Amino acid sequence: MDEDYSTGSVDSDREMTRLWRTWRTVFEMLQDRGYEVTEEEVQIPLTEFRIKYADPMGYPDRNKMKIQARPSEAMAAKYTPLPSKSNPSPQPDCGTIYVEFCADASGVGTKQVRAFNHFVDENNFHTGVFITQTPISPSAVRLLGSLPGRVCEHFQEQDLLVNITRHELVPKHVLLSPQEKVRLLERYRLKESQLPRIQVSDPVARYLGLRRGQVVKIIRRSETAGRYASYRWVI
Amino acid sequence: MSSHKPPVRNSLPATHAASTVSAPKPKPTNNASRAPAKPSTSSQGPNEPSSDPRHLAIALHHAHRIQSQKDSEALILDRILDLITLPSSPTADPAAPSPADAHALKSALVPFQPSDYDNLIEERNIEGRCGYPLCPRPHRTENAFSTGANGSYRITWGAKGSGPGGRGRSMNIVPRESLEKWCSDECAERALYIRVQLAAEPVWERRAADVAGGQEILLLEEGRAAQSGQVNGKGKARSTDNPPSVRNVTGQLENLSMDVDSVGRGPGDVAGDMARLSVRDEGRAARALALERGDSVEGAWGDGRVGVCVRENDLGGAAAVAPRMGPGDDRGGSIEGYVPAP
Numbered sequence: 001m002d003e004d005y006s007t008g009s010v011d012s013d014r015e016m017t018r019l020w021r022t023w024r025t026v027f028e029m030l031q032d033r034g035y036e037v038t039e040e041e042v043q044i045p046l047t048e049f050r051i052k053y054a055d056p057m058g059y060p061d062r063n064k065m066k067i068q069a070r071p072s073e074a075m076a077a078k079y080t081p082l083p084s085k086s087n088p089s090p091q092p093d094c095g096t097i098y099v100e101f102c103a104d105a106s107g108v109g110t111k112q113v114r115a116f117n118h119f120v121d122e123n124n125f126h127t128g129v130f131i132t133q134t135p136i137s138p139s140a141v142r143l144l145g146s147l148p149g150r151v152c153e154h155f156q157e158q159d160l161l162v163n164i165t166r167h168e169l170v171p172k173h174v175l176l177s178p179q180e181k182v183r184l185l186e187r188y189r190l191k192e193s194q195l196p197r198i199q200v201s202d203p204v205a206r207y208l209g210l211r212r213g214q215v216v217k218i219i220r221r222s223e224t225a226g227r228y229a230s231y232r233w234v235i
Numbered sequence: 236m237s238s239h240k241p242p243v244r245n246s247l248p249a250t251h252a253a254s255t256v257s258a259p260k261p262k263p264t265n266n267a268s269r270a271p272a273k274p275s276t277s278s279q280g281p282n283e284p285s286s287d288p289r290h291l292a293i294a295l296h297h298a299h300r301i302q303s304q305k306d307s308e309a310l311i312l313d314r315i316l317d318l319i320t321l322p323s324s325p326t327a328d329p330a331a332p333s334p335a336d337a338h339a340l341k342s343a344l345v346p347f348q349p350s351d352y353d354n355l356i357e358e359r360n361i362e363g364r365c366g367y368p369l370c371p372r373p374h375r376t377e378n379a380f381s382t383g384a385n386g387s388y389r390i391t392w393g394a395k396g397s398g399p400g401g402r403g404r405s406m407n408i409v410p411r412e413s414l415e416k417w418c419s420d421e422c423a424e425r426a427l428y429i430r431v432q433l434a435a436e437p438v439w440e441r442r443a444a445d446v447a448g449g450q451e452i453l454l455l456e457e458g459r460a461a462q463s464g465q466v467n468g469k470g471k472a473r474s475t476d477n478p479p480s481v482r483n484v485t486g487q488l489e490n491l492s493m494d495v496d497s498v499g500r501g502p503g504d505v506a507g508d509m510a511r512l513s514v515r516d517e518g519r520a521a522r523a524l525a526l527e528r529g530d531s532v533e534g535a536w537g538d539g540r541v542g543v544c545v546r547e548n549d550l551g552g553a554a555a556v557a558p559r560m561g562p563g564d565d566r567g568g569s570i571e572g573y574v575p576a577p
Binding site: 109140142 | 361
């Protein structure tokens with residue numbers, strides 16, 4: 001039986017476990033953004049993950065790892081812009097999300113990104129998340145953002161190894177809906193440009209998929225007041 | 236002018252109030268009071284900043300600039316995607332590219348910055364091709380099992396006699412990735428020869444004249460052909476085995492730390508290239524200096540700003556004569572009329 005524990009199987013075990021943690025973080029991310037995912041999907045145990053996504057050699061098979069999820073009612077409401085004169089019944093600016101794990105171990109360039117963009121466009125997904133093992137080239141990043149009318153994001157597997165929002169020093173970020181944003185600005189008599197800001201490239205903003213112009217409420221623990229809320233404008 | 240006097244700045248509130256009353260609704264902003272008054276703006280309320288047509292014009296101007304920047308970035312991305320697939324035939328020779336491919340490359344590279352060119356090389360390497368856009372061969376990859384070395388740096392040796400003091404060989408420690416960008420040292424040289432010709436400023440900041448009538452990009456072979464034609468015309472023979480000094484030519488080559496001097500290269504070539512590059516740099520430097528000084532007339536650069544005319548001082552007609560020996564000078568001569576006793 002000692003033959004089974006050769007270096008190859010230790011390697012594959014390690015990679016499988018790492019990918020399982022990434023996979024769980026992806027589902028937690030989808031849940032936190034407001035997509036419809038079940039509790040079993042989020043808390044998939046390692047053994048079940050291995051049965052589902054391992055190839056005969058024991059290594060993960062990334063080609064099988066694709067996720068689609070639809071936004072929940074609450075999320076659709078949050079992403080619906082306010083009705084205006086020109087657009088009295090606005091549609092929510094969100095839709096089905098598609099997550100793909102790139103199988104290439106190194107050298108991810110425009111070729112893979114173009115195929116991903118094509119797939120997202122053809123199947124009419126609103127949002128695409130492309131997860132690679134290594135950094136992608138600068139032109140590939142530019143190409144990923146160039147799809148008109150769709151949102152494509154990129155993560156590295158190691159970025160999602162742990163869920164950063166579960167860290168004790170990261171406060172809770174809550175996205176405000178357009179109505180809540182208007183109410184906030186009215187209550188404090190502010191223009192949105194007078195709010196503190198948060199970058200789109202901020203790790204938590206990337207995790208939540210925030211877009212320019214939205215406002216997040218950040219809830220911190222305070223020793224004196226119990227809780228303390230601040231607001232930031234995504235820029 | 237008579238109806239829109241700017242309010243008089245005065246510390247007395249009464250006079251200040253009187254002066255503001257006499258002026259009908261001055262705009263709250265400073266530049267609005269400097270602007271020529273228009274009847275349409277004065278009729279609108281002061282808390283509508285978007286109603287000023289100049290604000291709209293400024294906003295539109297900046298929006299157009301950002302849009303043109305985005306457009307040119309998209310254009311460069313498209314060009315990179317096109318250039319990945321060059322050359323058109325898999326048996327093309329990078330030393331003698333087909334005219335169509337060479338023309339496609341040169342015209343596509345016009346809006347590029349060196350960093351865009353680096354992106355192109357990276358993309359080609361990801362596709363498994365040599366970084367030089369006209370080379371169909373795969374880039375070299377070292378097999379860690381065959382060489383037994385899997386470090387991230389490699390040592391390259393120069394030609395014989397290239398070491399310090401003309402003895403031994405020069406040694407370079409080079410990151411492995413920069414060696415593996417190309418299929419051979421020749422292709423590395425060709426690619427870097429193009430890289431140093433690219434303009435450093437982004438295309439949306441270049442002037443129209445630079446883009447349209449700028450210097451055409453030369454391939455290494457063309458540059459050499461032009462150079463050797465000149466050298467042969469003067470009847471000079473080229474010696475190809477002298478140690479070249481390409482490493483000194485540009486800092487950019489150094490940054491990439493490619494060992495280009497292992498390729499045999501005549502000193503005549505190098506000197507010619509340097510002259511060509513430096514002449515172009517001088518023109519650019521003169522233009523930059525003129526811009527800094529605020530010169531607008533081109534004719535003023537060439538022959539200086541002040542008419543300088545050198546005139547020799549006239550020293551009279553007498554030519555200088557050497558002094559002669561007087562009587563008694565051999566014994567020391569007189570000291571202010573006193574002749575010391577011998």
